[in-house]
Amino acid sequence: MSELTLDVQGLSTHFFTRAGVVKAVDGISFSVSRGRVLGLVGESGSGKSVTGFSLIGLVDAPGRITAGKILFQGRDLTKLDERALRDLRGNRIAMIFQDPMITLNPVLRIDTQMIETVQAHDNVSREEARTRSRDALGMVGIPSPDERLTSYPHQFSGGMRQRVAIAIALLHRPDLIIADEPTTALDVTIQAQILAEVQKLTREVGTALIWITHDLSVIAGLADDIAVMYAGRIVETGQVEEVLDRPLHPYTHGLIGSVPSRNARGTRLRQIPGMTPSLLNLGEGCAFRTRCARASAACERDPQDTHPMAGRTLRCFHPQLEVTT
Amino acid sequence: MSEAALPAAEQKAGPPKQETPFARFVSEYCESPVAVASFVVVVLIVSVALLAPWISPQNPYDLAQLDIMDGRQAPGTKSLEGITFWLGSDDQGRDMLSGIMYGLRISLAVGVGSAAIACVIGTALGLIAAFAGGKVDGGIMRLVDLQLSFPAILVALMILAFLGKGVMNVMLALVIVEWATFARTARSAALVEARREYMEAARCLALPKWRLVFRHMLPNCMPPIIVIGTIMVARAISLEATLSFLGLGVPITEPSLGLLIANGYQYMLSGKYWITFYPGIALLVTIMAINLVGDQMRDVLNPRLKR
Amino acid sequence: MTTWILRRLIQAVFVMLAMTVIVFIGVNVIGDPVEIMISPEADQAERARAMMALGLDKPLWEQYWRFLLGALQGDLGRSFVFNEPALKLIAQRMPATLELALTAVLMSVVIGIPLGLYAGLKPNSVAGRTIMGVSIMGFSLPSFWVGLMLIMLFAVQLGWLPSTGRGPTRELFGVQWSFLTWEGLRHMAMPAFNLALGNIALVLRLTRAGVRENLPMDYVKFARAKGISPNRVVFVHVLKNIMIPIVTVVGLEIGGLIAFAVVTESVFAWPGMGKLIIDSINVLDRPVIVAYLMMIVLLFIVINLIVDILYTVLDPRVRLESKE
Numbered sequence: 001m002s003e004l005t006l007d008v009q010g011l012s013t014h015f016f017t018r019a020g021v022v023k024a025v026d027g028i029s030f031s032v033s034r035g036r037v038l039g040l041v042g043e044s045g046s047g048k049s050v051t052g053f054s055l056i057g058l059v060d061a062p063g064r065i066t067a068g069k070i071l072f073q074g075r076d077l078t079k080l081d082e083r084a085l086r087d088l089r090g091n092r093i094a095m096i097f098q099d100p101m102i103t104l105n106p107v108l109r110i111d112t113q114m115i116e117t118v119q120a121h122d123n124v125s126r127e128e129a130r131t132r133s134r135d136a137l138g139m140v141g142i143p144s145p146d147e148r149l150t151s152y153p154h155q156f157s158g159g160m161r162q163r164v165a166i167a168i169a170l171l172h173r174p175d176l177i178i179a180d181e182p183t184t185a186l187d188v189t190i191q192a193q194i195l196a197e198v199q200k201l202t203r204e205v206g207t208a209l210i211w212i213t214h215d216l217s218v219i220a221g222l223a224d225d226i227a228v229m230y231a232g233r234i235v236e237t238g239q240v241e242e243v244l245d246r247p248l249h250p251y252t253h254g255l256i257g258s259v260p261s262r263n264a265r266g267t268r269l270r271q272i273p274g275m276t277p278s279l280l281n282l283g284e285g286c287a288f289r290t291r292c293a294r295a296s297a298a299c300e301r302d303p304q305d306t307h308p309m310a311g312r313t314l315r316c317f318h319p320q321l322e323v324t325t
Numbered sequence: 326m327s328e329a330a331l332p333a334a335e336q337k338a339g340p341p342k343q344e345t346p347f348a349r350f351v352s353e354y355c356e357s358p359v360a361v362a363s364f365v366v367v368v369l370i371v372s373v374a375l376l377a378p379w380i381s382p383q384n385p386y387d388l389a390q391l392d393i394m395d396g397r398q399a400p401g402t403k404s405l406e407g408i409t410f411w412l413g414s415d416d417q418g419r420d421m422l423s424g425i426m427y428g429l430r431i432s433l434a435v436g437v438g439s440a441a442i443a444c445v446i447g448t449a450l451g452l453i454a455a456f457a458g459g460k461v462d463g464g465i466m467r468l469v470d471l472q473l474s475f476p477a478i479l480v481a482l483m484i485l486a487f488l489g490k491g492v493m494n495v496m497l498a499l500v501i502v503e504w505a506t507f508a509r510t511a512r513s514a515a516l517v518e519a520r521r522e523y524m525e526a527a528r529c530l531a532l533p534k535w536r537l538v539f540r541h542m543l544p545n546c547m548p549p550i551i552v553i554g555t556i557m558v559a560r561a562i563s564l565e566a567t568l569s570f571l572g573l574g575v576p577i578t579e580p581s582l583g584l585l586i587a588n589g590y591q592y593m594l595s596g597k598y599w600i601t602f603y604p605g606i607a608l609l610v611t612i613m614a615i616n617l618v619g620d621q622m623r624d625v626l627n628p629r630l631k632r
Numbered sequence: 633m634t635t636w637i638l639r640r641l642i643q644a645v646f647v648m649l650a651m652t653v654i655v656f657i658g659v660n661v662i663g664d665p666v667e668i669m670i671s672p673e674a675d676q677a678e679r680a681r682a683m684m685a686l687g688l689d690k691p692l693w694e695q696y697w698r699f700l701l702g703a704l705q706g707d708l709g710r711s712f713v714f715n716e717p718a719l720k721l722i723a724q725r726m727p728a729t730l731e732l733a734l735t736a737v738l739m740s741v742v743i744g745i746p747l748g749l750y751a752g753l754k755p756n757s758v759a760g761r762t763i764m765g766v767s768i769m770g771f772s773l774p775s776f777w778v779g780l781m782l783i784m785l786f787a788v789q790l791g792w793l794p795s796t797g798r799g800p801t802r803e804l805f806g807v808q809w810s811f812l813t814w815e816g817l818r819h820m821a822m823p824a825f826n827l828a829l830g831n832i833a834l835v836l837r838l839t840r841a842g843v844r845e846n847l848p849m850d851y852v853k854f855a856r857a858k859g860i861s862p863n864r865v866v867f868v869h870v871l872k873n874i875m876i877p878i879v880t881v882v883g884l885e886i887g888g889l890i891a892f893a894v895v896t897e898s899v900f901a902w903p904g905m906g907k908l909i910i911d912s913i914n915v916l917d918r919p920v921i922v923a924y925l926m927m928i929v930l931l932f933i934v935i936n937l938i939v940d941i942l943y944t945v946l947d948p949r950v951r952l953e954s955k956e
Contacts, residue, residue: 058856060848090859103854107872107948116868117858152948168858474936476891479928486913486921487658563774570776571898571910586777593784594795602784605777616772 004071005176005208006055007031011068013047013054022279024050024063026232029305029313032176032225035206037199039223039240041213041255045276047232048212052178055210056093057085073175091121094169098181100161104153110164111149117171136167140197159190166198173205180212195222216259220244228252231277231287238312248308248319250292286316294318353625360621366614374433377426382408385419385427386578392418397592400599413599415589421599424585425607431581432608435492436562439499444554446500447507452546454508455515456538465508472505477564485573495574499561510553514546521545548626555619559612566608582608640940644933651929652703655922656696708926709919713912718923722905726927727807728798729904732896733889735811735824737882740831745878747832748839753866755844763836770833775892779826779899786822794819796901823900827893831885838881842874876947883939887932 013025025047032038042048053059055070057077070077072093077085089095097103105113114133115126124132130149137145140163153161162182169177179198183191199222202209211223219226219240227237228249236249247253254272274291286303289295296318303315355361378384400413400421412421454465472480484498518524519542527541566583568574575581580588582604589601702708708718751763787795799816801808810816846852847870855865894906901907905924912920 053853056857058853086856086859086861088859089857095854095857097850097854097857099850102850105851105855105869105873107876108869116860116864120859120861120864154949475932476888478894479891482891482894482909482913483658483925559772563772566774567776567895570774571895572914573910583774583776586780590780593780594788598784601780605780608777609773612772612774613769616768620768 003034003073004031005034005073006210007069007071008055009069009071011051011054011070012066013050013059013063014066015063017062020280022063023232023282024279025054026282027067028229028232028234029068030227030234030237032208032210034175034208035202036224037202037209037211037222039211039213039219039226040229041216041219041226042229043214043276045231045279046229047279048214048229049180051229052095052180052210052212055178056089056095057082058089087121090117090168090174091172092174093176093178094172094174096162096165096169096177096179096182099185100165101153101158101185103165104161106153108152109149110151110153114149114164114168114171117168121172132171133167136171137164139170139201140164140167141193142167158186159194162186162190162194163197166194166201170201170205174207176208176210177202178210178212181214182211183218184213184215191218198222216244216255228255231282232279233287233315234313235288235315236313238309242312248312248314249288249316250294250318251288254291292318350625354621357621360617363614363617363621366610367618370429370611370614371433373426374429377423377430381420381423381426382411383420383423385424394418397597397600399597412603413597415585415600416592421603424580425582425604428580428582428585428604429607429611431492431575431579432562432565432583432611435496435499435565435575435581436558439496439565440503440554440558440561442496443500443503443557444507444550447504448511448543448546448550450504451508451511452515452538452543455512455519456534456542462512466512469505469508472501473509477502477560478567481564481568482573485568490573490576492575492579495565495568498568499564502564503557503561506553506557507550510549511546514549515542518542518545552619552623552626555615555622559615559619562608562615563612582611637941640937644937647933648926648929651926652700653696655925656699659918659922703926708923711912711917711920713915713917713920718919719927721908721920722923722927725903725905725908727809728902729890729893729897729906731809731811732820732824732827732893732902732904733886735820736828736831736889737886739824739828740835740885741878741882743828744832744835745839748836749843749866749871751836752840752843752847755840764840767833767836770836771830773829775826775830776895776899778829779823779896782822782826783900793822798903823896823902826899827889827896830892831882831889834885835878835882838878839874842877843870846870846873876943879946880939880943883935883942887928887935890931891928 008031009029010027011025011029012023012027015022015024028047028051030038030040040048040051050059050063054065055077057065057080059065065078068078072088077088080088104110111130111133114136115129118124118129118132119126122129134145134149137148142148142160142163148156153164156164162185165182183194186194195218198209201207211219213219223240225237226240226243227234228243228251229235230251236243236247236252243252244256247256251272254270257270258272260269272291277287277290284302285300286292286295289299292299298317303317306314306316308314308319373380396414396416396418398410398414398418400411401409402413403409408420410420410422412425414420415424450465454462480502481495481498484501485494488494488497524537524541527537532541565574565581566586569581569583570587572587575584577584585604586601586608589597589599589604592598592600593602710716711718711721714721747763747767751760754760755764783795786793797819799810799819800813801810801816802812803809804812811820843866852865852869855869856862860869890905893902893904894910896902897904897906898910905927909921909924911917912924
């Protein structure tokens with residue numbers, strides 16, 4: 001059994017705003033093993049990005065982690081000070097953001113932004129840092145890396161920029177990469193290329209990868225495990241083939257059902273009725289109950305994690321054990 | 326770790342209280358004690374200026390009341406007639422306090438007057454530019470840009486160099502310096518308002534254009550214009566004081582605070598600081614108070630800072 | 633790139649021409665040129681002769697033409713007061729004003745940016761709030777009064793600095809500068825600071841606003857996610873982004889400073905162009921006024937052009953687009 005790179009237990013991140021407390025992440029637990037890919041799936045506002053930032057301690061005021069443990073290779077990240085966290089960031093844990101146009105500094109050259117990452121964690125000369133950066137660019141498939149190093153972000157296309165971001169993430173061969181919707185801003189063909197690159201790299205190096213997205217089809221092709229998030233809570237986890245084949249949570253069910261390719265031509269696209277609730281006024285009970293066809297009085301209480309089968313976690317009182325088309 | 330207690334906002338039940346936008350503006354404005362204090366100061370200053378002929382101990386421009394033997398008396402001494410020079414007297418024997426009160430009148434009159442005229446002209450042009458669009462808009466804005474690319478003092482200097490000194494010329498110079506800012510603000514506000522639904526509705530009613538602009542659009546453009554207006558009044562007062570100090574402003578018979586300061590300058594080095602110091606304080610307090618009021622109004626009305 | 637420069641130059645020429653027209657109208661049409669250009673002590677015969685000599689009996693457009701020709705050759709008339717070519721007078725006084733203005737710019741950057749950075753990074757601290765409060769005073773206080781107060785404090789009460797005048801000068805590139813002597817620096821300290829105050833406040837507020845605007849941006853978060861030290865994040869990543877608008881504003885303000893030196897030079901009796909123009913306006917020495925205005929507009933245009941070019945150099949996005 002491979003060692004757990006990341007083990008999150010009961011993580012909660014709340015934002016204390018003037019309008020009230022926003023429970024962006026409310027008691028979630030999941031884990032990722034060496035060399036495996038976890039897909040964190042959910043719609044906008046489900047708390048997936050905040051989860052990513054919470055892992056590396058980049059949640060800004062008025063938010064903060066209010067409960068839980070984040071065990072990275074056995075160390076609890078919530079207990080570390082800023083200095084220690086900074087040592088890990090970009091080094092043992094790297095993050096890839098959604099839109100590289102706004103995450104790469106537009107007025108600094110690519111080599112500056114890569115060399116500083118190298119020198120932040122390794123005491124090497126500028127030349128060596130530059131060589132490593134160039135090699136990293138080559139690794140992600142960017143042609144003529146020497147020229148590209150002296151360019152500015154806006155001189156790259158969207159797909160290339162994201163490759164640069166991936167290269168930066170790989171500079172120190174991290175043990176864990178958190179990718180927050182990295183291909184959402186790109187077109188489909190580039191997306192496919194990048195997915196293939198990332199997959200290859202993680203298999204080769206053994207990096208654990210958390211891929212945050214709202215796109216189920218990406219997860220289907222890429223991930224080993226899946227965790228479904230809704231309104232700040234994880235409602236279902238398991239291996240990706242099993243969950244997609246036999247979803248247990250009504251939300252997962254609805255999510256899969258609403259993918260256009262699964263619907264027959266000419267019929268109406270299926271939707272989950274209702275809207276995501278505001279995270280300000282969640283109240284007690286299951287967050288999904290207002291939109292769930294199977295909700296009952298029991299759902300007024302907070303469901304807890306259950307394990308209906310091996311390797312599966314579920315938070316629901318009325319799991320959908322039969323398969324419906 | 327326990328969560329912070331939920332603020333009362335979360336537990337409020339029932340529909341929100343109805344309050345007019347003005348009432349809300351006032352309550353948000355009053356959130357800053359400095360702003361409230363500044364507003365009070367402004368009201369005080371304006372009152373003093375308006376009531377000066379009645380409340381000042383002496384009319385400093387009535388030569389019959391002056392005695393040169395009273396000149397350059399330190400604050401607190403009594404004049405030969407028995408009134409106290411609370412802030413001292415100047416070289417002609419004029420009571421500083423009275424001089425300041427009358428000086429405030431001139432400073433405020435010129436400052437507010439020029440700002441008001443510039444406001445009317447600038448706003449009108451800005452609205453026309455926004456509404457007419459096309460070449461008219463381009464032409465007016467070109468003029469605005471040209472005007473604003475020159476420093477205010479330079480423009481004022483030029484005008485006064487050509488036309489000579491005097492209150493009317495100073496006001497003219499100030500108006501020419503200030504109109505462009507009003508025009509720009511009015512135009513931006515108008516461009517935003519023109520897209521709003523109520524404008525569409527008014528247009529559908531086939532109202533005549535002037536009515537659309539002046540009865541419907543203008544009232545909604547007022548908030549930023551009022552904010553700019555406040556700040557421009559402060560700027561006008563400051564600029565007039567500067568010009569008067571340089572000897573290019575109001576004539577000696579109707580001295581503004583700037584001229585008072587200039588007159589007292591020469592006595593400063595010999596220790597008779599009050600002749601220049603107190604008018605300076607009066608000017609300072611006036612400008613700062615107006616600026617602070619304008620600042621707070623701007624913060625309150627700024628949609629981007631809405632929580 | 634070259635077409636753009638060419639276009640700007642042509643624009644500049646147009647503005648200069650427009651200025652000559654405005655100045656000409658101001659002097660010859662609005663004011664009474666006879667009163668203006670001829671010494672008031674002349675009698676009838678002298679007047680008639682002077683009028684002919686100055687060409688005031690010719691039609692207006694011809695007068696303008698003569699004026700323009702003269703201007704292009706550097707002849708803008710002779711000062712009544714000094715009986716020297718007006719342009720020469722202005723040129724003599726220019727170094728004094730320039731060194732004051734440039735020192736003021738230096739001060740505003742050196743003082744304004746660090747204070748603004750601090751206020752932006754720690755907006756709710758006591759120091760941060762105080763800095764912002766004081767900055768409001770910086771541009772709302774009338775500059776001449778602050779100058780007077782400075783003189784009262786540092787010259788009269790404390791006696792640390794000289795109250796008025798320019799210090800001894802030394803030559804550099806054929807021009808006399810006072811910042812090259814220690815006494816010169818002592819004399820320049822207060823006037824330069826007085827002139828700089830408004831600008832310091834401006835740069836300070838711009839820097840703070842830039843910091844507040846940039847800190848929540850994604851590139852900052854990304855830099856932190858890479859493990860970059862907070863110092864580097866602020867001083868390299870954020871600073872480079874806010875420098876561009878600040879440099880632009882500072883550059884454009886240089887012209888304003890040169891114009892506003894008029895006030896500072898009057899307060900501190902600094903022998904620059906500004907003091908000259910005030911004195912000239914008071915005695916109606918019109919040739920000098922004309923020369924000053926033309927000079928100032930020229931300076932403005934040159935400075936604006938340089939700032940524009942500088943902007944394209946600094947911002948890689950603009951620079952590379954115009955190259956392609």
